[in-house]
Amino acid sequence: MTSACAACNAAPAAIRLAEAVEPNMTLSVPGMSCAACIGKIERGLDSVPGIAAPRVNLTLKRVSLNTELPVEDVTARIAELGYEAFPLDAAIVGQDADPAGRDLALRLGVAGFAMMNVMLLSVAVWSGAADATRDLFHLISAAIAVPVVGFSGQPFFRSAWSALKVRRLNMDVPISLAILLATGMSVFESLNGGSHAYFDAGLSLTFFLLIGRYLDHRTRASARSAARELAALEVQTAERLDGQGRAHRTPISDLAEGDLILVPTGGRTPVDGALESAAALTDRSFLTGESDPASLACGDPVSAGEINLGAPFRLRATSVGEDTTLRRMARLVEGAEAAKTRYTGLADRAAQIYAPAVHLLALAAFAGWLIISGDVRFSLNVAIAVLIITCPCALGLAVPAVATAAIGKLYEHGFLVKSGTALERLAEVDGVLFDKTGTLTVPGVAGLTDVLDAKQKSVALALAQSSSHPVSRAIRDGLSGIAPAPVTDIRDVPGRGVEGRLGGVQVFLGRGQDGLTLTIGGNEHPLRQDETLRPGAAEAVAMLEKSGLHPALVSGDAESRVRALAKKLDISDATAEIGPDAKHELVTNRSADGSRFLMVGDGLNDTAALAAAHASLAPSSAMDASRNAADIVLLREGLSDLPLLLAIARKSTRLSRQNFAIAAVYNLIAVPIALLGFATPLIAALAMSASSVTVLLNALRVRRPS
Amino acid sequence: MNVLAFLIPVSLILGGVGLAAFIWTIRSGQYSDPDGDAARILMDDDKPSDG
Numbered sequence: 214m215t216s217a218c219a220a221c222n223a224a225p226a227a228i229r230l231a232e233a234v235e236p237n238m239t240l241s242v243p244g245m246s247c248a249a250c251i252g253k254i255e256r257g258l259d260s261v262p263g264i265a266a267p268r269v270n271l272t273l274k275r276v277s278l279n280t281e282l283p284v285e286d287v288t289a290r291i292a293e294l295g296y297e298a299f300p301l302d303a304a305i306v307g308q309d310a311d312p313a314g315r316d317l318a319l320r321l322g323v324a325g326f327a328m329m330n331v332m333l334l335s336v337a338v339w340s341g342a343a344d345a346t347r348d349l350f351h352l353i354s355a356a357i358a359v360p361v362v363g364f365s366g367q368p369f370f371r372s373a374w375s376a377l378k379v380r381r382l383n384m385d386v387p388i389s390l391a392i393l394l395a396t397g398m399s400v401f402e403s404l405n406g407g408s409h410a411y412f413d414a415g416l417s418l419t420f421f422l423l424i425g426r427y428l429d430h431r432t433r434a435s436a437r438s439a440a441r442e443l444a445a446l447e448v449q450t451a452e453r454l455d456g457q458g459r460a461h462r463t464p465i466s467d468l469a470e471g472d473l474i475l476v477p478t479g480g481r482t483p484v485d486g487a488l489e490s491a492a493a494l495t496d497r498s499f500l501t502g503e504s505d506p507a508s509l510a511c512g513d514p515v516s517a518g519e520i521n522l523g524a525p526f527r528l529r530a531t532s533v534g535e536d537t538t539l540r541r542m543a544r545l546v547e548g549a550e551a552a553k554t555r556y557t558g559l560a561d562r563a564a565q566i567y568a569p570a571v572h573l574l575a576l577a578a579f580a581g582w583l584i585i586s587g588d589v590r591f592s593l594n595v596a597i598a599v600l601i602i603t604c605p606c607a608l609g610l611a612v613p614a615v616a617t618a619a620i621g622k623l624y625e626h627g628f629l630v631k632s633g634t635a636l637e638r639l640a641e642v643d644g645v646l647f648d649k650t651g652t653l654t655v656p657g658v659a660g661l662t663d664v665l666d667a668k669q670k671s672v673a674l675a676l677a678q679s680s681s682h683p684v685s686r687a688i689r690d691g692l693s694g695i696a697p698a699p700v701t702d703i704r705d706v707p708g709r710g711v712e713g714r715l716g717g718v719q720v721f722l723g724r725g726q727d728g729l730t731l732t733i734g735g736n737e738h739p740l741r742q743d744e745t746l747r748p749g750a751a752e753a754v755a756m757l758e759k760s761g762l763h764p765a766l767v768s769g770d771a772e773s774r775v776r777a778l779a780k781k782l783d784i785s786d787a788t789a790e791i792g793p794d795a796k797h798e799l800v801t802n803r804s805a806d807g808s809r810f811l812m813v814g815d816g817l818n819d820t821a822a823l824a825a826a827h828a829s830l831a832p833s834s835a836m837d838a839s840r841n842a843a844d845i846v847l848l849r850e851g852l853s854d855l856p857l858l859l860a861i862a863r864k865s866t867r868l869s870r871q872n873f874a875i876a877a878v879y880n881l882i883a884v885p886i887a888l889l890g891f892a893t894p895l896i897a898a899l900a901m902s903a904s905s906v907t908v909l910l911n912a913l914r915v916r917r918p919s
Numbered sequence: 920m921n922v923l924a925f926l927i928p929v930s931l932i933l934g935g936v937g938l939a940a941f942i943w944t945i946r947s948g949q950y951s952d953p954d955g956d957a958a959r960i961l962m963d964d965d966k967p968s969d970g
Contacts (some may be wrong), residue, residue: 330934457970
């Protein structure tokens with residue numbers, strides 16, 4: 214029992230701590246992925262004076278805290294801890310993690326509670342309770358059911374009402390009608406001492422459908438708008454230089470065209486502009502996909518969002534605010550995402566056939582029995598039985614249940630599926646478009662272990678550790694496991710590399726006369742920079758080709774490198790030196806020709822293409838914005854499970870269709886019974902539960918190896 | 920049948936207690952970070968001040 218108590222105490226303690234100080238700053242930390250990160254970041258931030266109550270949310274990969282310090286100090290502190298952090302606009306992000314999910318869970322809990330109690334009361338009625346006892350049970354059931362239906366059914370009522378307002382039918386119209394009529398008629402029957410009370414049916418309908426709705430919501434909870442995250446990439450303040458050359462910290466929104474702006478080392482450029490300094494070195498991989506840093510001369514254009522890798526430089530603003538490249542890309546992504554939400558999923562297509570059919574059937578039953586029997590009450594009962602027994606809950610569960618099982622299975626293989634209809638769209642693709650840098654390849658330095666001896670390696674590691682340049686990171690990864698040399702006086706040589714002292718010897722890592730060089734006391738050791746193939750990439754491409762899915766390569770990198778990789782992987786369709794706009798255009802053009810592509814990419818330059826493609830996948834090493842634009846995020850290093858992803862997507866779509874067929878078979882049996890007037894509340898409850906459970910069990914088959 | 924006068928309220932109250940507990944867990948945000956909470960339970964020094 215002690216362990217259970219410790220667990221109980223932990224949660225309230227955490228809540229007290231979080232509530233004591235309201236957080237006023239939220240940062241996105243995409244790099245944290247493990248239990249150790251939580252403690253490291255929270256303790257690391259807690260020890261800083263002026264920062265209170267740092268709290269990590271590992272699910273959303275965010276840190277919230279209370280501080281009066283400028284945001285740069287906080288990101289610098291997190292960078293010291295070894296994580297990259299981006300400030301999020303608190304107004305956009307909101308403090309509450311998932312209010313809609315909480316709301317659905319609450320309604321689900323209430324409906325579940327009411328359903329269990331009313332079911333138990335119904336058992337007594339079905340077992341033969343009569344007269345006053347039966348009426349008492351009915352009235353107690355009514356007292357529970359009416360308020361609960363009013364509360365828990367709201368998501369369906371609202372959705373049905375908004376569809377009816379624009380004169381359309383969706384799945385929620387027959388559902389709402391069935392719930393409301395069943396409850397209303399049951400109240401009437403209970404008050405008049407009748408036997409046809411459908412409280413349990415109405416409540417279990419609400420409960421089962423809320424499960425479907427909640428599962429559906431959970432699969433999408435982590436998917437937030439990519440455009441919002443893109444906005445978070447922008448720096449919030451800039452150093453504006455006045456006439457005397459003094460720097461003033463200015464909010465981005467106050468900048469105007471023609472302003473002179475200072476961009477510090479490691480900072481992101483706040484606006485599009487032209488370079489005023491003699492030279493600069495920037496990382497613009499997010500725009501072009503090119504792996505090498507860009508060397509710029511005076512007058513060259515610089516886009517918002519580029520990272521200054523060299524000395525601080527001055528920039529003359531040419532376009533600000535909504536006109537910057539970053540903003541234009543955000544709008545492109547937004548547009549593409551809006552187009553994707555217009556995709557009609559299986560469930561919606563089923564609803565378009567199902568909803569009118571059910572209404573006509575119920576109406577016909579009512580009219581028919583009214584003519585035959587002349588009894589309004591009995592005719593209405595039959596119509597309600599038809600509405601309930603047509604199993605809308607099995608239909609409501611058909612897709613979400615399969616999607617949830619498939620998404621769980623894919624998660625075990627390292628795929629995080631974010632979009633509800635992603636699996637259906639994935640099952641329809643006939644080709645795969647790959648980005649090159651960061652997707653099929655990962656940056657690397659060739660032959661580190663062969664070229665350098667132990668001492669040189671430890672020096673290289675010590676120098677690489679102090680720089681955030683992509684190549685330094687690759688060296689750091691390539692040399693993991695050895696101890697760094699005690700190099701002192703490490704400093705950046707802007708635009709060239711890093712230098713330091715080891716004992717009395719000068720050491721340097723960076724651009725030498727012929728490329729990347731490690732220099733120790735005047736002796737140069739050239740290092741060869743290259744890209745290594747992502748593990749599993751070759752197998753995945755070969756298997757896709759074999760299964761008839763046409764793989765293609767689109768990259769912003771140089772023609773020669775793209776050709777070389779295409780040849781190595783045996784890809785015949787390769788496009789090189791293509792910008793983000795052109796990439797997006799290529800995807801839309803090919804889609805217009807009737808092709809349906811799975812886009813696999815990682816850079817910001819892929820973001821618009823990812824959003825525009827029929828389905829999209831981004832590796833977890835991708836930029837935050839690309840991960841958010843993609844339907845699916847690959848959490849593992851290797852690509853070899855890509856064919857498996859497509860296989861599971863196709864299997865889950867097949868099972869969803871089967872589920873609709875199962876629901877249809879139940880309807881074929883139950884509807885005639887209801888139409889003939891033989892349906893009792895017991896038969897309705899049995900038919901509904903049986904069909905829902907069958908559909909759920911069928912959905913679980915997606916987890917079986919095929 | 921007099922026993923029903925006790926049993927029905929008792930069963931409703933017990934169910935209501937469960938419901939109230941569930942509502943409390945939602946209100947206090949215990950489902951907002953499932954991944955983090957799963958990891959936190961394994962850390963023995965996450966709240967040293969409570970020690």
